[in-house]
Amino acid sequence: SQQGEEDPQALSIQEGENATMNCSYKTSINNLQWYRQNSGRGLVHLILIRSNEREKHSGRLRVTLDTSKKSSSLLITASRAADTASYFCATDGVTGANNLFFGTGTRLTVIP
Amino acid sequence: KAGVTQTPRYLIKTRGQQVTLSCSPISGHRSVSWYQQTPGQGLQFLFEYFSETQRNKGNFPGRFSGRQFSNSRSEMNVSTLELGDSALYLCASSLIAGSETQYFGPGTRLLVL
Numbered sequence: 093s094q095q096g097e098e099d100p101q102a103l104s105i106q107e108g109e110n111a112t113m114n115c116s117y118k119t120s121i122n123n124l125q126w127y128r129q130n131s132g133r134g135l136v137h138l139i140l141i142r143s144n145e146r147e148k149h150s151g152r153l154r155v156t157l158d159t160s161k162k163s164s165s166l167l168i169t170a171s172r173a174a175d176t177a178s179y180f181c182a183t184d185g186v187t188g189a190n191n192l193f194f195g196t197g198t199r200l201t202v203i204p
Numbered sequence: 205k206a207g208v209t210q211t212p213r214y215l216i217k218t219r220g221q222q223v224t225l226s227c228s229p230i231s232g233h234r235s236v237s238w239y240q241q242t243p244g245q246g247l248q249f250l251f252e253y254f255s256e257t258q259r260n261k262g263n264f265p266g267r268f269s270g271r272q273f274s275n276s277r278s279e280m281n282v283s284t285l286e287l288g289d290s291a292l293y294l295c296a297s298s299l300i301a302g303s304e305t306q307y308f309g310p311g312t313r314l315l316v317l
Binding site for chain 2: 133134137140191
């Protein structure tokens with residue numbers, strides 16, 4: 093079973109608006125990552141936030157993590173048409189292992 | 205550096221056949237992980253190899269197997285293919301085992317008829 097679930101499943105916004113995606117997970121984690129996937133292609137790593145961090149920024153991306161609620165959010169500011177993609181959160185599994193547990197993903201469409 | 209490469213990119217097989225997919229990690233990366241992506245089950249971890257040893261395995265039947273070579277290149281094999289094996293198979297590499305960031309290849313799309 094998957095570790096995380098994302099909300100919403102799909103999001104459609106106008107270019108220039110902000111997009112917020114949420115992720116909930118089930119067990120304790122060491123870190124949480126966000127990935128982007130363009131249609132049917134490989135995943136691109138966006139940002140990693142550790143369990144002892146609450147917020148992290150990278151360019152137009154802002155990620156928050158609330159370990160008490162087992163949830164994270166990804167905010168993309170000033171969205172662009174090129175941001176159209178699916179976004180996945182992923183949590184780590186057994187410490188020292190490389191298996192990631194992915195959420196169900198949010199399909200973001202940015203309308204030019 | 206060149207990214208993770210996967211071959212072939214597309215593959216069509218029939219039920220009962222077997223298939224071998226290949227993954228070349230980023231130069232210097234020694235850990236390779238495999239994932240299966242389907243519309244129904246999403247992204248699921250298959251297995252991870254490091255220094256030619258399988259370190260971790262997901263919840264998949266024994267028909268799914270893999271190996272890693274001394275140059276870190278990895279192959280995964282699926283025997284006795286079933287319709288449900290149709291999926292995008294993604295390979296990811298990282299510098300060492302337990303690395304936090306994984307770099308994904310473009311995937312191999314397998315269609316089983």
